[in-house]
Amino acid sequence: MKTRVCIFLFMTVVNPLSLLCYQPNFLWNGKQCAVVLTYDDGLVVHLTNVIPLLDSVGFKGTFYIPPSFPDFQRHVEEWKRVAATGHELGNHTLFHPCNSSLPGREWVPMEYRLECYSMKRISDEIELANFILTTLDGKKSRTFAYTCGDRMVGTVSYHEVIEYNFPAARGVGGNGVTYAEIDKYNIPSVVVNGQSGDELIAHVENALQNNHLVVFLFHGVGGGHAYNCSLDAHRALISYLNQRKNVIWVAPLVEVAEFLKQKVLVR
Ligand SMILES: [Zn+2]
Incomplete structure (x- = not known):
């Protein structure tokens, strides 16, 4: 034991930088990694099965909502309350709209084929959705999620519309990313469909090891x-995150986007 203490003292006196080797990397708002919980399409189960659980441990999620969806419209007062407690709409x-020409997209209604939209139409639709959501939450800033992960109208990317209106946008598919790897306008996400709790937790463990931002995409x-x-x-995932609050930053994507903006300003 004496020998170990001596070695430690020798290292820190001779080379104070060696202390850094014992420090984890607290890049993410003072935590080792960042986790964003996103839930798409304004489903009723988000109100019944998700928000009460998140609230019980003090986590805030991001809920991507198309205001034309009847389920959302039927529960608009509840969504107002959700926004008032700090969740992101x-x-x-x-x-x-989604690109109906891709495999498995037979369900896309003719009127909402993204490949047939103009830039003006997608821009109007996104801005009107922003206006409606602002009447609910009073917020001037929120993030965007590409519908079906599609980022083109016809053969043209609509990234300029997104960059003009939002601080960040979530894509569909992918894994955790380091701070340096982030494309704020196409942040990758782990698509959740049938994974076990352990499989979901493995993504967070990987994020902890590599100082990643990991975004989950639930329906x-x-x-x-x-x-x-x-x-x-x-x-199981929420419980794991709650037990490791001291090293994991769980926040809505709009807060992570604001954090990234500040980091760029101080660079
Ligand atoms: Zn969707």
Whole structure:
């Protein structure tokens, strides 16, 4: 024991920088990694199965809502209350257009084929969705999630519309990323569909090891959508995050975007 103490003292006196080797890297708002919990499409199960659990441990999520969806409209007063308690209402366009020419997209209504939109139409739809969400939460800033992960109208990217209106945008698919790797206008996300709690937690463990930002993309939780996460798996992930609050920063994407903006300003 004496020898170990002597070695430690020798290292720190001779080379104070060696102390840094014992420090984890607290890049993310003073934590080792950042986790964003996002939930798409304004589903009723988010109100019943997700928000009470997040609130019980003090986590705030990002909920991407297309205001034209009837389920959202039927529960608009509840969503107002959700926003008032600090959850983010994210923009997910008005009518949720997607590119119908891709495989498995037969369900896209003719009127909302993204490949047939003009730049003006997608811009109007996104700005009107922002206006509606602002009437609910009073917020001037929120993030965007690409519907079906599609980022083109016809053959042209609509990134300029997104960069003009939002501090950041979430993509569909991918894993955790380091601070240096982040493309703020296409942040990757882990698409959740059928994984176990352990599989979801493995993404966070990886983020802890590598100082990553990891964004989860949920649809159904305990049902409510073809893409589903079981209640058990969701609860296991939230419980894991809650037990490691001291090293994991859990925040809505708009807060992470604001943090990234500040980091750029102080660089
Ligand atoms: Zn969606």
